[in-house]
Amino acid sequence: MTETTLDLDRSIGDFSYPEHHAFDAGYGLTPATVNYIADVKGEPDWIREFRLKALNVFESKPMPTHWASKDLETLEFDKIRYYLAHGQRPTRSWDDVPEDMKQTFERLGIPEQERKFLAGVEAQFDSEAVYSNIQKAIGDQGVIFTGSTEALIKYPEIFRKWFGKVIPTGDNKFSALNSAVFSGGSFIYVPPGVKVKHPLQAYFRINAENFGQFERTLIIADEGSELMYMEGCTAPKFETATLHSAVVELVAMKGAKIQYVTVQNWSSNVFNLVTKRGIAHEDAEIKWIDCNIGSRLTIKYPGVILKGRKARGEVVSIALASNGQHQDTGAKMIHAADETTSNIISKSISAGTGRATYRGLVHVPKHLKGCKNNTECDALLINTDSRTDTYPAITVRGTGNAVQHEASVSQISAEQIFYMQQRGLTEGQAMSLSVNGFVNDLVRQFPMEYSVELKRLIDLEMEGSVG
């Protein structure tokens, strides 16, 4: 691995520039905060109303206590800032991006990746995108790749049709929070039959302390189109909690294919509470490839609603929970048409006092025929105080549907480590290599540029958890 094209490693991401925001909604969340955001963004009334309604829903919903994690209670909503922006419109040229932001993304290697293998890039710094560009050839085919704010103003007819339809405001407390204060995120529309060969990438960067990033992404792949979208995220390590609460909605029309790849590498003070779901229409395919490294607590269950006949849904996920971290991840597959198939493959690693939880929901109602689900979840425990939990909830009614569920928990044995040490690897290197071996079959499903980086991230995490 002599060449690394992505620099997402923690030490590289752990820096910040002094804040000088032109727009700051201040601490705490009230209707005034929401109105401030709507004013600054110059949004139409329907969005302002949508936000204010969402705020009510957020306030009326209790914290999700059924999630066993007491850690969520430490989130203090009135000590968070909900909107911070420089007052810049996203530019199409890196030269026009303010210097410190440009430097940030250069240190993270984004412009370089863009030149190498991406069809388009959006770079978000705190609440707003500072850069957004798409290759001309792809734009000429009618592909739209822009921020959510621009989209709701410039393309209201497509945006409004799907916005909030896949994940309604009241889905959970954090989807309501996002709906009230969302800013940034991507909007993508791929016209019928257009196959975007290279990935589109978004990069989310938190620079400020005591801040919440609430991006909102909506991707629509029209009939027979194809698209791969990748997102990366980092934040410097601050003393106090930072919140990242995104909502991502995908719509795959008849025969369309969407692959959504996430490599998150949050620092260990970030609460990462994300709702991601897609609707797959007839013969469409949605695949979530999700890698969760870092954060203090991640709660995320990418889902697919299999709405049309023969629709396919897949979640491939890797979670690595190291000391003091909790990765509560999984998948949701809602079968709503005949002959739909879903596949969930989850691998988690718990190291030190880290805890990995898998939650899976597979739902096949009685009236459907020919539906199939396959679920495999494997957990690897590194230390004796590491923890893993698996909560599969599978409801399959009726006859003529098939479900298969396999789960395993394993440990790296002391004898295996001794064997590897005898070949000259340090204990830490032996551990890293074993962990990489454990996830190897899944890592191969990530785009090459990401799989190389993933291996490096795992190495870095494992170095800290032994010895």
Next chain:
Amino acid sequence: MKSLVIKDLHVNIGDREIIQGLSLEIECGKVHAIMGPNGSGKSTLSKVIAGHPDYTVTGGEVLMDGENILGMEPDERARKGIFLAFQYPMEVPGVTIANFLRAAVQARLPEGEELEATEYYYKLYEKMDLLEMNRAFTSRSVNEGFSGGEKKRCEILQMAMLEPKYAILDETDSGLDIDALKIVSHGVNVLRGPERGILLITHYQRLLDYIVPDYVHVMVAGKIVLSGGKELALELESKGYDWLTEEEPAAAV
């Protein structure tokens, strides 16, 4: 003089003394064989030299070219040139032999130096040709689902790549049929040379028909009780071990 010297070694596992004052010198360029009945402490000796954490050294020294290695971590000993071919090699699921060896070779480079991939593969294939191995072999995960013979061949390939100064082969012949034994022995023989000391640990004389040692030692109850040339192995084959164990029956475990 380059050699691996074991001086009056005493080793416990828990409260039990397994090795009871063992001395032996393995010179570079020589092949020593240790034979002995089950439970005499042969495998313990190999693991102690490699630094297995389950064993406690209560006395004595192990000097590699004059340097005591007993305080070193297993990986440090390995990088300095100790290699152990395991009796029961462990599986490393999902890690290919090629990647495993690459990591092991990389671990031997000075800090900051990156292994050159083309050179590495050139060397790997060269060694595989030397050992008459199919190239597809190294794309399999280390020892995962391997037959007994494949596991031992994998050990020999690792030894060939890592080029140790001192190699200990622990019961390399166990569980091998005659064809596999020939292949593995061929591998060891091509790796013999003036720059390498080899310690063969075996229960049976059979292996020594294929890898002819310079010296043979008999280990009983944690000690070397008899040493000789290669002809000693034949004597043991015909007479068994009983005549050597009778003197100290109580210590046998």
